Amino acid sequence: MLRAQLEARGIRDRRVLAAMAWAPREWFLPSHLAADAYDDAPLPIGNAQTISQPYIVGLMTAELVPQRRDRVLEIGTGSGYQTAILAHLVRAVYTVERLPDLLVEAEERFRRLRLTNIEARLGDGAHGWPEVAPFDGIIVTAAAPQLPAPLADQLAEGGRLVIPIGDLVSQELVVVHRTGTGFHERRIGGVRFVPLISRLAFTEESRP
Ligand code: SAH
Numbered sequence: 001m002l003r004a005q006l007e008a009r010g011i012r013d014r015r016v017l018a019a020m021a022w023a024p025r026e027w028f029l030p031s032h033l034a035a036d037a038y039d040d041a042p043l044p045i046g047n048a049q050t051i052s053q054p055y056i057v058g059l060m061t062a063e064l065v066p067q068r069r070d071r072v073l074e075i076g077t078g079s080g081y082q083t084a085i086l087a088h089l090v091r092a093v094y095t096v097e098r099l100p101d102l103l104v105e106a107e108e109r110f111r112r113l114r115l116t117n118i119e120a121r122l123g124d125g126a127h128g129w130p131e132v133a134p135f136d137g138i139i140v141t142a143a144a145p146q147l148p149a150p151l152a153d154q155l156a157e158g159g160r161l162v163i164p165i166g167d168l169v170s171q172e173l174v175v176v177h178r179t180g181t182g183f184h185e186r187r188i189g190g191v192r193f194v195p196l197i198s199r200l201a202f203t204e205e206s207r208p
Contacts, residue, residue: 080106
């Protein structure tokens, strides 16, 4: 069902479609929302945060062009749904979340799914994860006013980065491809994410 929805909206990467068909989205939701797990809509996961709409997860994942040997950095673990899909597709996923409660729950889900190629840590992801950089892919699942400089620095040559950039109300998904000649940006459409809270992005007080 999810697969048909995603294909209808233009997600064609076969590996991405297979990873999304594999991931049990209901495991990433509070139990009272399990019945809504396969609606193509964002849903609340507690702590005023949301799990992204499946179409947006599929779109962002496909734009990373994930390869089996890749190492990917995710900022904003949240429920861990996007993390799990990436872990199914690439060699290693490094994920950073600022809210301890969400991180603890996400790590429990990774264990339950026997995903052993995820390293998760608590912190401000706008600074990236310099100790294990560079990354073949970087995905930011919270909105930023601009691309945080450390993330651009930690993208490998040939790598791709996907980030929602805009204000607190709406953003545009930006895909950055780093090649031998520099950074090439593409805007792929409007989205609405919760804010990236950081000295390098939005302050907690600025939340609507
Ligand atoms: N990828 C998630 C979407 C989570 S919503 C999923 O599939 O469920 C965005 C998440 O980013 C929230 O959990 C929020 O707490 C987190 N976040 C916000 N600012 C952050 C920061 N500076 N560093 C790390 N995580 C951050």
